[in-house]
Amino acid sequence: MIKKLPSRHYWISLLCFLIPASLCLFIYLDFKAKLPQRLSDQIQLTGTLAAQDFKSTVRNNLQAIHNLAERIQETDGAYYSYWKQDAQRLLRQNESLTFVELISEEGIIKDIYPRVKNQSAIGLDITKLDYRFPDWKTKSKKGFTNITQWLQLSQGGNSFLIDVPIYFDDTFDGTVTGAMNFNAEFNRLSYYLEDFAIKIEDEEGTVFYSYNNFDVAQNDPEYIFETAMIMDSDIEESWHFQLTFADPNVFMNNLKVANLALGFGLLLSLCIGLLQFFNSSSRIATKEALDTNKKLQLVNTALEQQTENAKLASVAKSEFLSNMSHEIRTPLNAIVGITDLMDAGNSDFEEEHYLELLKKSSKTLLNLINDILRLDRIESGFVDVDHVEFSPASVLESIVSFHNQIVEHKDLDLSLKVNSSKSKIALGDRAKFEQIITHILSNAIKFTDSGSILVVYDEKEVNEQIALKISIKDTGIGIPDEKINQIFDRFIQLDTGTRKKHSGGGLGLAIAQHLTQLLNGTIEVTSKEGTGSEFIINLKFDCLQAPTEKREEYFKRALPELNILAVDDNKLNVVILSQLLKKIGLQADIAYNGTEAVAKAQAKNYDLIFMDIHMPDIDGFEATRQIKSTQKNTIVMGLSADTTLNSINEGMSSGMSNYLTKPIDKSKLIAVIEDYFGPTSRNVV
Known part of the structure; x- marks a missing residue:
């Protein structure tokens, strides 16, 4: 005889069905009501982020051309002899850049890189191109960057041309011009937007980039994101960026998915009621336990692999340190040997000869260590x-x-x-x-x-x-x-x-x-x-070609009287720097920490401050910030044995005009001071 189940058991099973079924129905109605707004919000958010990414990509490529022009301007044209090497590096680093050319102030293309593919453009007179010359002339004369519309090039193909003007002493000397085609980089950005279609037009309305068949995508204005991408100084000449859903029936398809989800939810609610009725929670718990065990196995495998990688890295590190320890000790032994010979009073060579050998050996070792520690900077x-x-x-x-x-x-x-x-x-x-x-x-x-x-x-x-x-x-x-x-x-x-x-x-x-x-x-x-x-x-x-006046004598004669402050918590370093300055005819006040340096700089207007970096109270970076906040015209030069890129970058951002490394020799010291205070100084603060 089958025992009748209690009515309470049926009511609990019925509630287990009705509660999730009611929740599914509520979610479905809410989803259906909010679907238009949700799709609109989605297209606006995606479009805003995508437009920012596209614009950032273009700006990064433009900056490469600006950097080349700035290097030419900073060297007063001396960098022209190296521009091809720089252009070659820019083409490797910027995928969108197809060539770089130099245009003279008369509008003649003087040179181009790479030359083989673009030989036919050399010597081209852009003054005869109505679609090219007016904007080039107007914006370049004002010092503005000019971005052309999507052009068909004389040597074949299509591209944007970016003109960056070059000025020497406020005199226009032509432009550095780069040709850019952003399709490849835009495609990579669009890779993660496979559900969307994109179209970008230039200021003339020419479509130069399209993704996912924009013309056959959904065309409801409510679900189309549009914005103007202003790329150069002329706000009237902006790109038109549009993004929409690639699926032309996106609303109906989303609604179909919601209908299917509702049906599935009701079916699932029924299953929940039945599962409750048959008390199948134990099987769910078992499945969860198996899943957890599988995940733990994967974690263990990953930990074992990481352990093996750590062992290999440790072996490689030990071998490298062992080799470098021996390599550095070898020249050190030569220095110690020379010192011992001098101490023993060897009569084969004069003491001055030993001192010269010792000095050269020390410099060679210092240069070796610097290059080893900064090999990444060399590369x-x-x-x-x-x-x-x-x-x-x-x-x-x-x-x-x-x-x-x-x-x-x-x-x-x-x-x-x-x-x-x-x-x-x-x-x-x-x-x-x-x-x-x-x-x-x-x-x-x-x-x-x-x-x-x-x-x-x-x-x-x-x-x-x-x-x-x-x-x-x-x-x-x-x-x-x-x-x-x-x-x-x-x-x-x-x-x-x-x-x-x-x-x-x-x-x-x-x-x-x-x-x-x-x-x-x-x-x-x-x-x-x-x-x-x-x-x-x-x-x-x-x-x-001819012997020149000794640099040190010329330096003493041409240099104005300077107020100098030397800051270093190491007294020996201060003495060495002070003696070097005396040898070239300069006197320096001394501060042994950052607080003392700030106080002296506030009490006296210094032309030049040599600032150590690592000091016990406040470091050289903070001392420089405090000094530069009130003494805008004081030139602060970092002087440290710390040659890491992070320290150099922090020094320059704190207000330092230059960053020198210890130990500094007399010729380097003369060169740096002459660069800022000599007759042809750049007067950069």
């Missing part, structure tokens, strides 16, 4: 190139002379052959020249156990420049064919591991390659395993 192009007078042949002789003492214990023959009757004086970056030669020569010594190393120096004058060719040829172990294309990669060595025969961190050739490229030079290598290698370095420097 990103954030390295300044100095212009000082020096004799490349004399520098090379000094480097070879120093390394002759190093190779004595290896019984190697290190010789220098100079193929020049009279060495010329160059204007360029002596420190980087020394580093390039030192890295290549040190590498040759390291991998040569017997035989000789020959350094050959050739120079010739070409168009008021010194063209240098330096060959470093050794009889060392050579380079295997499979590694010759990798030797300039960072951390790459011919032998690795704890039992490797040759020391080094794998950075020397990489740094030499980067520095050579920074000086617009090249390094060539030929090698045969077991026989030896030859590295050929080609560089060019500006040539000084």
Whole structure:
């Protein structure tokens, strides 16, 4: 006999059906009433965000052209000789940029990059183009950026042309013009808008971008977002941006989905009642437990993978630190050895000779450490190139002379052959020249156990420049064919591991390659395993045709009297800086912390302040902000051993005019002060 169930059981099951069914019906009616407004809000929000993204993409590309024009203006046109390299980099970094050209003040296209594809446009006179010249002339003369309508180019294809004017001393010198086609970047932005259709027209009403068949999308004005995208100074010439739903029946389809959801909700409500009736909650709990267990298994797998990755990273870090520790200690040992020889009173060389070797060794080590710590800046192009007078042949002789003492214990023959009757004086970056030669020569010594190393120096004058060719040829172990294309990669060595025969961190050739490229030079290598290698370095420097007045004497004569404040919590650093300033005829007040520096700057108008960064009370950044808030015309120069990009950026944003690194030598100090206070100073605060 089947036992009759209590009526309460049926009522509970009925309520379990009626409650969710009533809720589904309420939600359905509310959804149906609010659907038009919801769709309108959705299209407005999506359209606003999309328009901002599209406009930001265009602005980012425009900024690249502005940056190139600014570099030309800041160098008073000297950067024209490098604009093609910069244009090449801009084309790599900005996908929408198709070419960059220079237009003269008369409206003639002087040059273009890349040239091969756009050869036919060179020499084009835009004054004869009614659709092009009036806007170009009017806006450029006012110093405004000009963006053309969607044009068909004379060399083929369509593009927008962006004209950025160049002025020297308020004189118009033409424009840097970039051609841009944003389709590829716009398509990537539109990838996440697959339910929407987009159309953008230029100021002439020409459609230059369309996504998801805008013409066949829904056309109800209530669900179309429209806005004007003002891209340049002329607000009358704006782009027309439109976004709508790609589905022409979006309202009805949403309503169909709501009807299906209502039916499903009612069916689900019935199922809930039945499930309650049959007490099936235990199976739901079991399913949830299984799902949770599966998720835990996935988490465990991910943790195991992360643990393995951490172990590999730790091994790589340990190997790198081990190599670098040995690499840095090697030149330190040379410095200690020279110090011991001087202390022992060796009579073979005069003490001045030891002091000179010690000074050069210390500078070489400092430059090596700086380049290692800032290798990311070298690869990103954030390295300044100095212009000082020096004799490349004399520098090379000094480097070879120093390394002759190093190779004595290896019984190697290190010789220098100079193929020049009279060495010329160059204007360029002596420190980087020394580093390039030192890295290549040190590498040759390291991998040569017997035989000789020959350094050959050739120079010739070409168009008021010194063209240098330096060959470093050794009889060392050579380079295997499979590694010759990798030797300039960072951390790459011919032998690795704890039992490797040759020391080094794998950075020397990489740094030499980067520095050579920074000086617009090249390094060539030929090698045969077991026989030896030859590295050929080609560089060019500006040539000084006649001897010039000593820079220090000229500096003392031409520089006005300056009020200077030196700020550093390290008394030794203050003494060194004060002595350097005295040698070039300048006196400085002293402050030993940030609070004292602010107080002195408020009591006296200083022309120049050298500001340390890391100080115990208030740091150099905060001290600079406080000083600049009242002393707008005071030039503050950061002076720190901290060379990280974050510190440099924070220093410049705090109000510093320049950021110098410790230790600073006399020639660098003269160059910086002359840059701001000399007869041809830029007077930038």
